[in-house]
Amino acid sequence: MTRPLTQPDDRGFFGAFGGRFVPETLKPALDELSVAYAVAKDDPSFQAEFAEALATYSCHPTPLYHAERLSEHVGVPVYLKREDLNHLGAHKVNNALGQIILARRMGKKRIIAETGAGQHGVATAAVAARFGLECMVHMGEEDIRRQKLNVRRMELMGATVKPALSGSRTLKDATNEAIRDWVANVETTFYLIGSVVGPHPYPSMVRDFQSCIGREALAQMQERTGGLPTYGVACVGGGSNAMGLFHPLSAHPEIELIGIEAAGEGVDTERHAATLTKGFPGVLHGAMSYLLQDAEGQVTEAHSISAGLDYPGIGPEHAHFHTTGRARYESATDAEAINAFETLSCLEGIIPAFESSHALAWVLRNAGKLKGPVLLCLSGRGDKDMEEYLLHKEGK
Amino acid sequence: MNFTEFIAQRVASGRKLLVPYLCAGYPTPDHTVSLLHALADGGADFIELGIPFSDPLADGPVLQAASLVALRAGSTLEKALEAAATFHAQRPEVPVALMGYTNPFLAMGAEPLARKAEAAGIAALLVPDLLPELWDHLAAPGMPPLVPFAAPNTPEARLKELGSIGGPFLYAVAVLGVTGARENLSDSVPAFLARTKAKTGLPVLAGFGISRPEQVPDLAPACDGLIIGSALAKALDGAADPVQAAKDFLIPFRVAMDKKP
Numbered sequence: 008m009t010r011p012l013t014q015p016d017d018r019g020f021f022g023a024f025g026g027r028f029v030p031e032t033l034k035p036a037l038d039e040l041s042v043a044y045a046v047a048k049d050d051p052s053f054q055a056e057f058a059e060a061l062a063t064y065s066c067h068p069t070p071l072y073h074a075e076r077l078s079e080h081v082g083v084p085v086y087l088k089r090e091d092l093n094h095l096g097a098h099k100v101n102n103a104l105g106q107i108i109l110a111r112r113m114g115k116k117r118i119i120a121e122t123g124a125g126q127h128g129v130a131t132a133a134v135a136a137r138f139g140l141e142c143m144v145h146m147g148e149e150d151i152r153r154q155k156l157n158v159r160r161m162e163l164m165g166a167t168v169k170p171a172l173s174g175s176r177t178l179k180d181a182t183n184e185a186i187r188d189w190v191a192n193v194e195t196t197f198y199l200i201g202s203v204v205g206p207h208p209y210p211s212m213v214r215d216f217q218s219c220i221g222r223e224a225l226a227q228m229q230e231r232t233g234g235l236p237t238y239g240v241a242c243v244g245g246g247s248n249a250m251g252l253f254h255p256l257s258a259h260p261e262i263e264l265i266g267i268e269a270a271g272e273g274v275d276t277e278r279h280a281a282t283l284t285k286g287f288p289g290v291l292h293g294a295m296s297y298l299l300q301d302a303e304g305q306v307t308e309a310h311s312i313s314a315g316l317d318y319p320g321i322g323p324e325h326a327h328f329h330t331t332g333r334a335r336y337e338s339a340t341d342a343e344a345i346n347a348f349e350t351l352s353c354l355e356g357i358i359p360a361f362e363s364s365h366a367l368a369w370v371l372r373n374a375g376k377l378k379g380p381v382l383l384c385l386s387g388r389g390d391k392d393m394e395e396y397l398l399h400k401e402g403k
Numbered sequence: 404m405n406f407t408e409f410i411a412q413r414v415a416s417g418r419k420l421l422v423p424y425l426c427a428g429y430p431t432p433d434h435t436v437s438l439l440h441a442l443a444d445g446g447a448d449f450i451e452l453g454i455p456f457s458d459p460l461a462d463g464p465v466l467q468a469a470s471l472v473a474l475r476a477g478s479t480l481e482k483a484l485e486a487a488a489t490f491h492a493q494r495p496e497v498p499v500a501l502m503g504y505t506n507p508f509l510a511m512g513a514e515p516l517a518r519k520a521e522a523a524g525i526a527a528l529l530v531p532d533l534l535p536e537l538w539d540h541l542a543a544p545g546m547p548p549l550v551p552f553a554a555p556n557t558p559e560a561r562l563k564e565l566g567s568i569g570g571p572f573l574y575a576v577a578v579l580g581v582t583g584a585r586e587n588l589s590d591s592v593p594a595f596l597a598r599t600k601a602k603t604g605l606p607v608l609a610g611f612g613i614s615r616p617e618q619v620p621d622l623a624p625a626c627d628g629l630i631i632g633s634a635l636a637k638a639l640d641g642a643a644d645p646v647q648a649a650k651d652f653l654i655p656f657r658v659a660m661d662k663k664p
Contacts, residue, residue: 030554193579
């Protein structure tokens with residue numbers, strides 16, 4: 008028996024989370040976007056164009072891979088949904104394609120995006136080049152310094168990278184700058200958000216564009232094993248690959264959904280990004296969700312070795328799943344993620360992104376205790392993390 | 404007389420309201436009460452006391468920096484309310500409204516906030532990232548009235564809706580963009596202010612981008628008053644005597660606004 012999938016209410020809330028906590032200036036733009044997306048969602052020509060782009064610009068359906076040696080290692084079959092094989096090496100391009108096709112239908116000429124380590128920025132720059140639209144990526148000055156190669160890739164594809172100079176000069180501040188840019192240029196500009204965060208309708212729209220992950224994986228699991236996985240596992244920063252996997256799976260109450268946050272140097276230190284584990288509800292970047300913040304409601308800085316998980320907020324639908332118990336959220340430390348990064352590389356010849364390594368770390372931690380097949384979203388490849396990995400090893 | 408009546412009375416008397424925005428705790432929390440007095444001395448009709456936030460997404464560089472300085476100096480919502488209470492006890496004729504982002508208000512909790520705001524004589528609450536549809540998130544007995552915002556891109560039907568939601572006044576955001584002084588405002592601003600006034604039926608105070616007394620003759624006739632924030636923060640930045648600087652900054656605006664056309 009399947010259950011109905013969650014949808015936001017009229018004000019854009021999943022239970023107590025989500026909504027539109029934005030200045031009045033953005034209300035008309037969000038109304039326009041909501042209407043445009045609702046029309047596109049039910050329009051077969053939009054869906055066909057999106058499916059074609061997923062299949063030919065990237066490579067969907069991405070394979071489901073039975074990781075045999077890893078399975079042997081942990082005692083149950085482990086299936087990896089190979090989102091690392093997407094164009095540009097991560098699931099980010101799925102959402103970027105969906106939004107840019109929508110932006111073009113809406114007649115928007117200028118695309119803006121925020122990026123942390125640069126994965127979403129690179130995906131946005133790529134699709135903007137593909138569709139011939141002007142593109143500006145806001146990126147924290149600190150991240151620009153740490154991720155020179157991604158900055159050059161974006162520039163090579165014709166995007167302008169604008170340094171965010173406020174606050175901690177990382178993803179949170181790049182997002183503030185992107186919102187400020189949008190407020191100032193709202194009539195011409197489309198804000199292409201990179202995760203299931205931000206004001207309604209972004210969390211449900213980005214989720215829909217990423218849901219190919221879960222839909223394909225379910226069909227592939229059933230074809231391959233004749234059944235469902237016992238566990239659906241994914242890493243969670245903002246939470247787009249996780250919600251892309253979880254949402255279709257959530258129709259099946261027998262599947263346990265497990266999201267893994269970044270515990271950084273440990274959830275009992277001040278250096279982590281475990282929003283659901285250690286945060287409490289609040290408003291950031293246009294939505295009510297869980298948030299790392301102090302007692303005064305000031306947002307605190309997150310830390311993770313994985314730049315993609317280094318965010319003090321989380322998508323509102325995850326906060327809802329956490330509250331209702333539909334998904335369980337745990338965390339993995341930097342050290343556990345590094346260990347998983349090495350283990351998958353050695354056992355399978357697949358170098359996982361640091362982000363995905365957090366999800367793998369949960370599987371390794373539970374070796375011998377797992378009750379059935381694991382479906383894990385391998386959200387990205389780890390080539391981008393080699394430099395950081397070597398620095399980490401030298402530091403030991 | 405409640406705050407709505409206070410505004411209505413000033414508007415009826417033909418006086419244009421002058422409303423400075425002061426970031427609480429800037430440059431330090433010890434300055435707040437004396438700066439409130441200086442602004443009252445300089446001719447403020449009422450004062451917006453801003454609550455610093457780590458992620459002020461409607462603010463430009465000047466107020467972002469002021470917010471950061473205030474936070475580092477230990478500014479909190481609690482301390483801002485204490486400063487407002489002290490000022491209110493000394494000078495109840497100059498109301499203080501709180502302006503701040505949703506999250507610090509939620510962190511205190513709507514009920515404690517309402518209780519403390521009422522005790523401090525807070526006249527109104529301005530929350531730039533809380534649309535009227537979400538005002539229920541700050542609903543509590545005794546909460547001061549919330550103020551709706553409108554922007555140049557707000558459709559006419561929405562202006563009417565904002566008028567029926569009501570409030571002591573409407574905050575008209577004069578530009579598409581963030582707070583911050585601009586040399587020149589678009590020629591279309593007076594028309595936007597007039598449209599907003601006509602469609603909402605509320606007293607309209609204009610803010611964002613107003614930095615010089617020379618702008619007053621163009622703007623003041625089209626609305627009921629002006630709100631000045633970033634330019635004041637700039638004037639306080641590095642001032643040897645911030646209290647004197649605040650007063651000196653405001654007086655020319657008062658003079659310009661009282662000049663009959």
